[in-house]
Amino acid sequence: MSHPQRLIIATRESALALWQARHIAACLESLYPGMQVELLGMTTQGDRILDVTLNKIGGKGLFVKELETALHEGRADLAVHSMKDVPMRLPEGFAIAAITEREDPRDAFVSNRYNGLTDLPAGAVVGTSSLRREAQIRAAYPELVIKPVRGNVQTRLRKLDEGEFDAIILAAAGLKRLELADRIRAFLSSEESLPAPGQGALGIEIRADRADLAALLAPLNHPETADCVTAERAMSLRLDGSCETPLGGFAEIVDGHFLRMRGFVARPDGSEILRAEVNGSRAAAASLGRQAADLMLTEGARALLVPKA
Numbered sequence: 001m002s003h004p005q006r007l008i009i010a011t012r013e014s015a016l017a018l019w020q021a022r023h024i025a026a027c028l029e030s031l032y033p034g035m036q037v038e039l040l041g042m043t044t045q046g047d048r049i050l051d052v053t054l055n056k057i058g059g060k061g062l063f064v065k066e067l068e069t070a071l072h073e074g075r076a077d078l079a080v081h082s083m084k085d086v087p088m089r090l091p092e093g094f095a096i097a098a099i100t101e102r103e104d105p106r107d108a109f110v111s112n113r114y115n116g117l118t119d120l121p122a123g124a125v126v127g128t129s130s131l132r133r134e135a136q137i138r139a140a141y142p143e144l145v146i147k148p149v150r151g152n153v154q155t156r157l158r159k160l161d162e163g164e165f166d167a168i169i170l171a172a173a174g175l176k177r178l179e180l181a182d183r184i185r186a187f188l189s190s191e192e193s194l195p196a197p198g199q200g201a202l203g204i205e206i207r208a209d210r211a212d213l214a215a216l217l218a219p220l221n222h223p224e225t226a227d228c229v230t231a232e233r234a235m236s237l238r239l240d241g242s243c244e245t246p247l248g249g250f251a252e253i254v255d256g257h258f259l260r261m262r263g264f265v266a267r268p269d270g271s272e273i274l275r276a277e278v279n280g281s282r283a284a285a286a287s288l289g290r291q292a293a294d295l296m297l298t299e300g301a302r303a304l305l306v307p308k309a
Contacts, residue, residue, distance in 0.1 A: 003216050006036045010067040010076035013041040014152040016174050020202055021080045023177075024100070027220055040076045042066050064205070068094055071207050078213060079205045083198025083229055084171075086205070088237040095208040099229050101222035103173035105200035105250065107133060107193040109186040110160060110175075111167035116186040117141055120166060127156065127165040131268055135246035136193050137169070138270030153178060169193070173200040194248035194264055197232035201225050224253050227285040234289030235263045239296070244268070245305050249289070257282055263292045265301045274299050 007028065011021035018039070025037035043066075064086060067079040071094065083099060090096070114120050117137065127149035128134055134146045149156050149165065153174050160168050169188070175181055204220065206213045228251035235249045246266040254260050259282045266273040276295035280288045293301075 003032055003035065004077070004212070005034065006038070007078065008038050008040050008076045010040045010042060010070040010079040012067070013043055016082075016153055016178055017080075019177050020082070024078075024080050024202070024204060024220070027100075028216075031219055032216075040070060042070065068205070071205065077206065077210070078217070081203050081205060082174075083201040083203045083233075084196040086198065086203055088197075088233055088240075090205075093208050094205055095214070096203045097206045097214045097217040098204045098221035099226040100202045100204070100220055102201045102225040102228070104176055104187075105195045106172045106190065107188040107195065108170050108172040108175055108184040109167060109188060110157070110170055110183050111185050112161065114167055114185065117144075117167075117188070117192075120144055124166040125164070127159065127168040129156075130169070130196070131244065131246040132196055132248050133169050133193055135266035135268055135270045135273065136248070136264075139266070139273055140192070140270075142270070153180065157183060171199055190250055190262070194262060195250045196247075197236045197249040198229050199250075201229050203229075224282075227251070227259060227282045228253065231259060231261045231285040231289035231292075232263075234286040235261065235293045236289075238290045238293035239265060239301065239305060246270075249292070251285070251289070253282065254279070259285055259288055261288045261292050263289075263296065265296055265304045267304055272304060274301050274304065 009021045009025060011017050021039050028037050029035055064081055068091060070076040071079055109116055122143035123145060125145045125147055126137060127147055129148055129150055137144060138146060149159055149168055156168055159165060172187060175184055204217050231251040232249035236247060246268055249263040251259050251261045258279060260279050262277045264273055264275045274296045276292040278288050278291045
């Protein structure tokens with residue numbers, strides 16, 4: 001089947017977003033010799049507003065809207081996202097054509113003085129932009145002070161180095177992709193900090209009417225990762241929490257054919273956390289995610305989900 005000789009990828013202009021877009025470009029050029037892949041760098045609203053936490057200005061969807069506009073207008077053919085930044089409901093007319101193999105999904109502890117959360121003294125300041133991380137840390141370490149830190153990976157590391165924080169928590173995947181793994185002092189297990197739905201996985205978004213691109217991108221889809229992310233996102237969608245809801249969801253493949261799905265919702269201060277775990281066939285990934293959500297809703301999760309304004 002013939003394929004386009006030239007593709008344009010819409011991407012944010014942060015170092016991590018550019019790495020992700022270049023990675024997909026290299027994969028495509030390797031798969032289809034002679035294809036030319038170009039990047040269309042864009043600054044999103046989520047990149048521009050750095051003095052307010054994301055949950056106060058509309059959530060992580062602010063990182064994808066401008067890229068979707070470029071797809072809609074035909075200025076780009078595809079967009080590459082961190083799946084944890086993709087809203088659970090895509091706008092009509094868009095589709096995720098492929099989810100690539102997951103990088104390390106864990107959260108990472110980064111500090112210049114301490115080796116882990118257990119080493120931090122009472123009153124130590126921990127920076128995180130994530131209500132999910134904040135709730136879990138507050139629940140386990142109520143003596144710590146949690147403060148928001150916004151900006152790209154390099155900006156957050158600079159703020160740590162300048163002494164604003166005793167430690168910061170970042171996604172391990174981003175640090176590894178940017179060859180900054182040496183900054184990681186400890187990895188937080190999924191028992192310590194359950195990841196966000198889609199954490200560590202990349203998604204490739206296209207217009208839903210681009211069947212040609214869907215076929216072109218199909219070889220980049222990683223079935224194991226896609227099944228896990230499908231379960232995680234189905235759980236989050238069923239819960240329908242706002243961007244002000246601390247929520248985690250993480251699925252793992254067991255013995256090749258089975259899926260272990262864990263999730264939680266919490267109050268932002270960590271004073272109450274509801275957890276759920278279900279196990280079943282990979283073929284029922286979305287159903288398992290919904291089952292995990294239903295278990296938490298049965299236990300009263302609705303009271304923890306902040307109503308949308």
